[in-house]
Amino acid sequence: MLKGLRMPRRRLFPGVVAFGLSAGLLAAGCGLGPGSETGSVALVVTSDFGSRQMGKPTTERATQSETAMRQLQRLKRVKTSYGGRFVESINGLSGGSSGGSSFDWFFFVNGVESAVGAAEVTLTEGDDIWWDHRDWSAASHVPAVVGAWPHPFSAGPSGKRLPTRLLCSPTAATACARVEAALAAEGIVATRGKLGTEGKSKGPMIVVGTWGEIRTDPAARLLLGGPDESGVYVQPTRSGSTFNVLNPKGSLAAAYSAGTGLVAATVVGGASPTWLVTGTDTKGLNLASGALNLRSLTRHFAVVVTDGGRVLSAPMLAGKR
Numbered sequence: 476m477l478k479g480l481r482m483p484r485r486r487l488f489p490g491v492v493a494f495g496l497s498a499g500l501l502a503a504g505c506g507l508g509p510g511s512e513t514g515s516v517a518l519v520v521t522s523d524f525g526s527r528q529m530g531k532p533t534t535e536r537a538t539q540s541e542t543a544m545r546q547l548q549r550l551k552r553v554k555t556s557y558g559g560r561f562v563e564s565i566n567g568l569s570g571g572s573s574g575g576s577s578f579d580w581f582f583f584v585n586g587v588e589s590a591v592g593a594a595e596v597t598l599t600e601g602d603d604i605w606w607d608h609r610d611w612s613a614a615s616h617v618p619a620v621v622g623a624w625p626h627p628f629s630a631g632p633s634g635k636r637l638p639t640r641l642l643c644s645p646t647a648a649t650a651c652a653r654v655e656a657a658l659a660a661e662g663i664v665a666t667r668g669k670l671g672t673e674g675k676s677k678g679p680m681i682v683v684g685t686w687g688e689i690r691t692d693p694a695a696r697l698l699l700g701g702p703d704e705s706g707v708y709v710q711p712t713r714s715g716s717t718f719n720v721l722n723p724k725g726s727l728a729a730a731y732s733a734g735t736g737l738v739a740a741t742v743v744g745g746a747s748p749t750w751l752v753t754g755t756d757t758k759g760l761n762l763a764s765g766a767l768n769l770r771s772l773t774r775h776f777a778v779v780v781t782d783g784g785r786v787l788s789a790p791m792l793a794g795k796r
Contacts, residue, residue, distance in 0.1 A: 514600025
């Protein structure tokens with residue numbers, strides 16, 4: 476949050492603020508910056524937790540000086556405030572308050588909420604930039620999402636591929652093999668480990684097991700505190716027999732028990748993201764492990780897989796049950 480700025484109806488967050496952006500730079504942001512090309516980058520703009528897409532996704536080649544702000548201003552209609560440091564609106568959709576909820580723009584770089592402003596994010600080959608206009612009443616910070624698969628495993632927020640660790644419970648052999656195969660299909664080789672050996676890995680991790688087996692994992696424990704702590708709009712019961720799917724306000728929308736799977740992502744401290752591939756039981760876990768693909772994950776914050784194999788997005792919007 477920027478210190479020293481008072482905002483009457485909304486707050487500033489790192490994911491929606493372009494720090495130090497001057498009016499002159501805004502005027503220059505309509506074209507590609509100088510420098511040689513670095514490779515293709517993607518831009519996706521959505522609203523309501525990825526449920527509504529605003530225009531077609533764009534994939535194009537960027538130069539060495541291209542930033543997330545330049546990209547956004549060149550490809551979308553953007554209005555800013557506070558000296559150009561705050562994204563006020565994209566294509567006419569603004570932040571603000573409605574029905575007791577607060578809405579604003581946030582953005583993810585390769586599936587991780589940006590820790591700096593858009594003007595400070597220099598794009599690199601293969602980057603996935605995702606802006607989403609959402610209700611932040613229940614969670615002002617969503618540190619990671621699953622909807623940019625195969626990111627962050629193919630590339631993290633810095634554009635670099637870091638080693639992936641795959642931590643599996645002793646009874647999750649089938650699910651673990653499926654996760655490993657899904658990664659391999661994207662050209663990602665993961666190092667296997669056992670639960671409880673998180674260590675100080677610099678790269679992203681995937682924890683695989685039933686909720687009863689993984690619930691003591693530091694990332695899994697965050698989910699018990701609700702979206703304000705984890706950024707995940709699914710709150711398992713402590714035993715893990717039921718997954719409570721929440722709405723954008725953080726209230727219960729639906730509850731799913733036996734045979735339910737979950738794929739979610741969060742961040743412990745300032746580390747790389749941890750993905751949780753889990754279930755209320757073995758059946759649910761196996762369903763979750765089979766959901767690591769573009770069709771199931773693209774532009775979802777997290778997904779729940781029901782006993783019948785239906786993939787549901789979390790948070791759950793009205794009428795989506």
